[in-house]
Amino acid sequence: MLNAINIISDIAFIIIYLIIFYISLKKCFLQECKSRILLLVLSLVTNPMTLFPVSFGLSFIVEWLICGRNAESVEIDSLTIYVLGGVLFIAMIIILSGLVGRWLKAYNISLVMFLYLMFGVIYALSGESVSEENINYVISSDAQEILQNIVYIAAVLLLYRFVVRNLSELTDKKRQISWKLFLLPPVLFLPVYYVFDYLTYRYDDGFSNTVVRIYSMLVLALFIWAFSVIIRNINVSNAVIEAQYEAEHDKLTGLYNKGKYMMLKEKHFNDPGSIALFNFDVNNLKYINDNFGHEYGDELIVKAAQSIHAVTSDRVFGFRMGGDEYAMVAVNVTQKETDEIYNGWKRSLEELNTQGNVYCVMACGLKYCEGEFDVEELFKQADELMYLDKKARKEKGETSHLRSES
Numbered sequence: 001m002l003n004a005i006n007i008i009s010d011i012a013f014i015i016i017y018l019i020i021f022y023i024s025l026k027k028c029f030l031q032e033c034k035s036r037i038l039l040l041v042l043s044l045v046t047n048p049m050t051l052f053p054v055s056f057g058l059s060f061i062v063e064w065l066i067c068g069r070n071a072e073s074v075e076i077d078s079l080t081i082y083v084l085g086g087v088l089f090i091a092m093i094i095i096l097s098g099l100v101g102r103w104l105k106a107y108n109i110s111l112v113m114f115l116y117l118m119f120g121v122i123y124a125l126s127g128e129s130v131s132e133e134n135i136n137y138v139i140s141s142d143a144q145e146i147l148q149n150i151v152y153i154a155a156v157l158l159l160y161r162f163v164v165r166n167l168s169e170l171t172d173k174k175r176q177i178s179w180k181l182f183l184l185p186p187v188l189f190l191p192v193y194y195v196f197d198y199l200t201y202r203y204d205d206g207f208s209n210t211v212v213r214i215y216s217m218l219v220l221a222l223f224i225w226a227f228s229v230i231i232r233n234i235n236v237s238n239a240v241i242e243a244q245y246e247a248e249h250d251k252l253t254g255l256y257n258k259g260k261y262m263m264l265k266e267k268h269f270n271d272p273g274s275i276a277l278f279n280f281d282v283n284n285l286k287y288i289n290d291n292f293g294h295e296y297g298d299e300l301i302v303k304a305a306q307s308i309h310a311v312t313s314d315r316v317f318g319f320r321m322g323g324d325e326y327a328m329v330a331v332n333v334t335q336k337e338t339d340e341i342y343n344g345w346k347r348s349l350e351e352l353n354t355q356g357n358v359y360c361v362m363a364c365g366l367k368y369c370e371g372e373f374d375v376e377e378l379f380k381q382a383d384e385l386m387y388l389d390k391k392a393r394k395e396k397g398e399t400s401h402l403r404s405e406s
Contacts, residue, residue, distance in 0.1 A: 002143055009149035013126065014049065020156050021047045021119050024164040029104040029112060042103070046096040048089075048120035055092055056085035093120045111167065118159055126152040250320040252298060253305030261319045261327065265375055269329060274370040276338040277378050278328035278345075279386040280304065283361040283393060284400040285324040292402060296358055300400055303352050303360045310348035311341050338368050361400045363390035
């Protein structure tokens with residue numbers, strides 16, 4: 001009876017392990033453009049449960065070749081097979097998870113590797129732990145294996161509950177996270193575990209095997225807890241970063257907002273050796289909003305912002321000051337570089353105007369200064385030049401419009 005239950009528990013562990021592994025990959029990394037069926041196939045072929053016998057099978061073949069193809073001289077539990085198998089297991093997990101991550105186009109492939117390694121740790125720990133030759137156990141070997149399967153089924157479910165669900169909130173962010181944070185602990189743990197496990201397997205006395213499994217389960221529980229805390233803290237940190245980003249940027253265009261301009265003006269723009277101030281105004285925005293709807297007005301606003309985005313850098317800052325008004329500030333630039341920025345913006349706007357539903361016309365006022373200057377005064381002068389340019393464009397009939405009206 002216990003033997004039948006043991007077989008059922010083995011099958012249950014395999015099925016639950018594979019299902020949770022596939023669901024974890026899908027939840028964390030699958031994008032709409034990728035096939036679920038292909039991901040299922042990849043998860044079945046590349047999961048640690050499949051890689052484990054492959055890696056140790058390869059190590060057995062290597063040992064067999066080293067021993068001159070004399071099968072009788074190859075011990076199934078030799079140190080060479082154990083060490084090489086463990087190294088191959090870790091290497092195959094890292095390589096194949098990296099390939100799967102590239103296919104999934106994951107923003108951070110180290111997170112895919114981390115997920116594979118965590119499932120690899122669980123499967124490595126779930127290996128044979130009960131000696132069939134030792135008869136001095138308090139409970140039968142079948143009962144011990146049933147309990148072990150229950151424990152590792154619980155470990156898989158806990159990994160999903162406390163790590164994968166938090167990880168899924170992290171993997172859709174484009175921010176890069178240090179691979180060391182996620183990969184080093186599992187990579188360092190597995191070799192240490194294999195040495196410990198080999199010694200207890202090689203010199204089995206029943207009690208030692210029980211000790212190594214208790215140790216393994218405690219370490220696994222610590223892993224799950226530690227990484228759940230790490231991921232939650234990263235998500236909290238990301239939330240703070242996102243809140244700061246939203247406070248400093250215009251939601252529609254992604255440019256800095258007026259509040260960020262005021263902050264940089266006090267802390268950054270008064271100190272450089274040279275500065276170039278660009279003031280922009282989008283012509284005819286109100287007319288397009290009133291007559292064609294805000295959908296076209298928003299497209300006009302975004303197109304104007306994109307032309308500014310095209311020339312921003314670590315020394316060139318773009319701002320949406322509100323409504324149809326924009327600004328750009330370049331610090332520590334020469335007159336020649338200022339002219340290049342201006343010409344680059346014009347080329348960008350011309351290229352953008354060959355696409356979309358609206359044709360964007362922007363007035364621009366530019367003021368460049370070296371040495372001592374007053375930012376407020378320069379801004380006013382640039383603003384006056386912008387209004388002169390706006391008036392001149394209006395007199396020439398240059399104004400923003402729908403491209404279909406051209």
